[in-house]
Amino acid sequence: MANKSAVGYYEPVDVDLKNPVTAAFLAFLWPGAGHMYQGRYGKGLLFMICILSTFVFGYTIGGGKVVYAAFKKPDIRYAYFFQAPVGLPALPALLQSGRAARQAEPLFGGFMAPPHVPEHAQDFDELSKWHEDLGFYFELGTVYTIVAGMLNVLAIYDAAAGPMYPPPPPKDDEAPTDKSTENDDSTP
Template sequence: MADEPSTSSEDRFAPVQVDLKNPELALLLAWLLPGAGHLYQGRTGKGILFMVCILFTFFVGLSMGGGRVVYARWDMSEKRLPYLCQIGVGLPAAPALYQAYLVKERKPPVEIFGVPLMAPPINDHELGQLHRDYGFRFEMGTLYTMVAGLLNVLVIFDAYAGPVFVVPEKEKKRRLRESKENPPPADGDTADEKTDEKTDATATADN
């Protein structure tokens, strides 16, 4: 009797059932604060990991540019496309919207420790001065905060739809090879087996 193929490898790659609770609420929480959606679902390890890594990346980038690399501005002088990525971290980037409103209304932006945190430059001259003051750190800070926002988009998707399970290519080939070596019985074979069983049963009854 031939040995049956082991299913331990298949079990190892089998999807795990995850209780997503209310996916829509988890999505909202994950956007408001990175990792919050996973904490709500009870996926504590992932939640803490995402929260620490994404917020650390965001605030390191923010500090590189003196708190000015994250700002919202959409007018004829500048369309701040990086902010579309930065807002992916949710509430940590939200003050930029209020600061942009104040500047648009020609009101002084809110200052924290003397720094107009996340306030957009009033004009091109101020923007140029920021680049001169911080040099390459201004661009690197912008990049870091953008990456943090984009990473949280993936976290939001994971909180809403659950983890994605990928079967390695090597495992796919192994399963294909085993299916060829041990093909399932065809419909005709099954019918023949049933006919043989019925014939045997009839012969036994006659005896």
């Protein structure tokens, strides 16, 4: 006998999103936290592991140099705008950027600090040295950290709006009829 409590493929499942704004904010701060707040522990853990491991992998193969915020020419780090949605793991870069703008010494041993920008052509260019030392791994690490940030944007959307379901198949207005019994007058 079929299980009558089973939900069909096209039937939406009620998910208690609690407060969607709070869930989205928590999902922004830490990947998967919004889903765990909603009680969707499996999905939250999946997002946390996948997004954070992608971010850490990219950060590691990039020699710990690929996540930094720089907003002044000549080195505007546009990639950071796509890395930042990972939330708290990318936040130290903003702190370090603010310190660099005030020409203060970086904290945490230079963790996520922007490279020193030379004032003259003959001065040491730290960013060029990073590219020389890391080769294509600098760009590859940047791509991985960007992918992690963009995946978290999707996770934030899922925490705020809930799961999305495919539209149900179109329903026929008429039930299929058997042409052989259509003109049968023997039925009352």
